Amino acid sequence: MDIKQLKFLIALDETRHFGQAATRCHITQPTLSMRLRNLEEELGLPLVRRGQRFEGFTAEGERILAWARSLMAAHDGLYAEASACRGQLVGTLRLGLVPLGGFEPMRLLSLFRRQHPNLRFQLFALSSEQILEGLTRNQLDLGLSYLDRLAREQFDSLELADTRMGLLYDQRHFSFTQTSLNWEQLGSLPLGLLSSGMHFRQSIDHAFRSRGLIAQPLLESDSVHNLLQAVSAGLCCAVMPLNGGLEVGNPHLRLLPIAEAHTLAPLGLILRRSAPRSALAEACFEEARRALADELRLSADR
Structure with a gap:
């Protein structure tokens, strides 16, 4: 066994694809498959479930993968520690x-x-x-x-x-005279929000519920980039962090504070x-x- 075999195993876990794992490791796919089979033979265990494509790891493979990560972390840490000892x-x-x-x-x-x-x-x-x-x-x-x-x-x-919150909008499509907004005012706006389940979205939902309101977003996405695109297109406004710097670099975007708006933690x-x-x-x-x-x-x- 050598450290490269462990790198190959971890790359396969992170890409979930034989070809992509091989590319990441700068080797051919047949070489990757051969080295992983050598590792399985050496350990006497099936690690990878194979079909026409990667189908996941066996139960034994998951356990070996956890050890591989620890060994790779120790390997990388050893070199980092040596560099630190040299003052780098x-x-x-x-x-x-x-x-x-x-x-x-x-x-x-x-x-x-x-x-x-x-x-x-x-x-x-x-x-x-x-x-x-x-x-x-x-x-x-x-x-x-x-x-x-x-x-x-x-x-x-x-x-x-x-983390405090504000309403991000494009001034070409929306206009506000207030210096801040409240949650009741947000209820009448077309909103773009992060997908349910994300902590930032959970804080928004909590703020609405605690005031007897229900968030009804026009658009939901797990991509901040998609939300920014929607705001710039005038499709919606979006609840964003006040200090996230998302409006920087776009002269049309403005961020208006929301009263009593912050994340739960x-x-x-x-x-x-x-x-x-x-x-x-x-x-x-x-x-x-x-x-x-x-x-x-x-x-x-x-």
């Missing part, structure tokens, strides 16, 4: 992000990049549940997510922002507690902690 931090930080969080993630990436110029980043837009699962399975290094469902014994967290940076934890994740988490402490200190001095 090198590698790829995998960061899971919830859609429409009220904190600009590029602030974090810019901070990490300034401190560690050799870092690279992979960003994944996921639900809060998927982020916690990704951290648990070592598929992610850090998560930027809501903190209400966090098992404190399993994760460290750093609270970053209380604050947004935070999340790190898994159990080993193996990458040196990259630990270093970046501490950089964020120090930066937040500096911001709070400066605010107190003003």
Whole structure:
């Protein structure tokens, strides 16, 4: 067994496709299939369910896959630790992000990049549940997510922002004279909302229900890009974070605050507690902690 076989197995899990996994690993599909069969023979277990295409993993394969992820995390962590011992931090930080969080993630990436110029980043837009699962399975290094469902014994967290909401609209299609809106006023507007089940949408639904109202969106999507397209086309307005920066770069978009509108839980940076934890994740988490402490200190001095 070698480390590449584990990489191939993980790539197959992430792509769910033999050809795409082979392309990601820069090998041919027959080579990928052969190396995975060699791994199965060495372990004496069937790992992959095969038909004309990839059909998933066997129960044994799922268990081996969990070990493969831990071994790959330890392998990557070893090299990251060696770099840290040399006074460098090198590698790829995998960061899971919830859609429409009220904190600009590029602030974090810019901070990490300034401190560690050799870092690279992979960003994944996921639900809060998927982020916690990704951290648990070592598929992610850090998560930027809501903190209400966090098992404190399993994760460290750093609270970053209380996400407030506003109404995003295109001034070519809509006009408002008020400096802020209330939820009752939103009920008469064509709304584009994130899909049900996402934390940001759950907070919107809660705000409507608590006032005896029902959200009846014209458009629902799990894609922020689709919502922005719909707003720009004049199809609808959209409830968005006030500090998300989504209106920046488009001179026609405006963001109007909604009174008493915020998510049910604050947004935070999340790190898994159990080993193996990458040196990259630990270093970046501490950089964020120090930066937040500096911001709070400066605010107190003003």
